[in-house]
Amino acid sequence: MTTLIDGTTTALRIRARVAEKVAHSVRIHKRAPGLATILVGDDPASAVYVAAKRQAIREAGMRDVHHTLPAEASYPAVAALIDQLADDPDVCGILLQLPLPKGLDSAALIDRIPVTKDVDGLTTASAGLLARGADGLRPCTPAGVLWLLDAEGVELRGAHAVVVGHSELVGRPMARMLLQRDATVTVAHKHTVNLPSITRLADVLVVAAGVCGLIGAEHVKPGAAVVDVGIHRTDHGLRGDVRSRELQGHAGLLTPVPGGVGPMTIAMLLANTLVAFEQGQP
Numbered sequence: 349m350t351t352l353i354d355g356t357t358t359a360l361r362i363r364a365r366v367a368e369k370v371a372h373s374v375r376i377h378k379r380a381p382g383l384a385t386i387l388v389g390d391d392p393a394s395a396v397y398v399a400a401k402r403q404a405i406r407e408a409g410m411r412d413v414h415h416t417l418p419a420e421a422s423y424p425a426v427a428a429l430i431d432q433l434a435d436d437p438d439v440c441g442i443l444l445q446l447p448l449p450k451g452l453d454s455a456a457l458i459d460r461i462p463v464t465k466d467v468d469g470l471t472t473a474s475a476g477l478l479a480r481g482a483d484g485l486r487p488c489t490p491a492g493v494l495w496l497l498d499a500e501g502v503e504l505r506g507a508h509a510v511v512v513g514h515s516e517l518v519g520r521p522m523a524r525m526l527l528q529r530d531a532t533v534t535v536a537h538k539h540t541v542n543l544p545s546i547t548r549l550a551d552v553l554v555v556a557a558g559v560c561g562l563i564g565a566e567h568v569k570p571g572a573a574v575v576d577v578g579i580h581r582t583d584h585g586l587r588g589d590v591r592s593r594e595l596q597g598h599a600g601l602l603t604p605v606p607g608g609v610g611p612m613t614i615a616m617l618l619a620n621t622l623v624a625f626e627q628g629q630p
């Protein structure tokens with residue numbers, strides 16, 4: 349029997365809990381957390397993601413502070429906006445939507461966000477805290493994966509976790525977070541030789557390769573917990589990096605696409621914003 353992990357319901361629960369805490373803060377302190385989103389250019393996928401995040405911000409009762417800059421915005425213009433939001437006491441979180449138009453140095457711009465307002469957990473400072481195992485705001489997608497595994501009671505200490513993908517956004521922070529939880533962690537990537545021989549060692553397999561249907565039954569140890577981070581729009585609807593049908597009756601736990609990790613990313617963004625707000629309260 350394979351149990352499907354319901355990320356949609358878990359994410360809605362987290363969002364409702366965040367909304368309750370925000371409402372409490374508004375009653376007591378007369379202040380709501382302000383989350384600033386910055387969209388540079390007119391990439392349609394980015395516009396959809398930002399719209400979904402802004403709707404979630406409003407539904408949580410937070411202040412939706414949004415800025416759109418044109419695709420030809422200069423580095424100094426984007427930097428000045430980030431600096432202004434960094435100094436704004438009514439903004440507790442800043443999110444710079446990626447990817448940025450070609451020619452803008454994303455890493456340098458992200459690093460202008462103060463670590464205390466880095467609700468996406470993507471600055472070098474936040475990555476450093478995570479690498480050290482110190483407290484800090486964590487990247488939303490890996491944080492969502494960990495939340496789902498915890499909600500299912502998956503034991504991470506001593507488990508062999510394999511992460512497929514080593515991007516700064518998902519794979520690397522995921523591996524560090526699993527290590528922090530005392531899992532034995534192996535990271536595979538596109539240069540890994542004989543991927544199935546590595547992934548079959550996993551008690552917990554997190555797949556974030558961005559390759560539709562990369563992982564099938566031959567990659568998975570029977571009974572393993574498999575988390576599919578990949579999202580691909582296909583003619584048959586949304587699909588992941590995992591051939592989920594093959595894993596039915598083979599994996600122990602499996603996140604579906606859609607309805608698995610995807611909804612958790614926004615829930616974690618709201619949870620991070622609440623933490624940033626509470627830590628910034630006088």
Ligand code: NAD
Binds near residue numbers: 556559610611
């Ligand atoms: P990326 O392209 O930055 O990184 C992909 C990683 O996978 C790289 O480390 C690469 O070495 C590795 N890889 C590529 N081909 C491989 C192969 N054949 N075998 C093994 N490893 C391989 O992608 P990303 O930003 O980390 O995102 C990965 C996937 O997750 C994408 O499908 C993306 O859309 C999705 N994603 C989903 C969410 C969500 O909210 N659910 C959030 C972020 C990303």
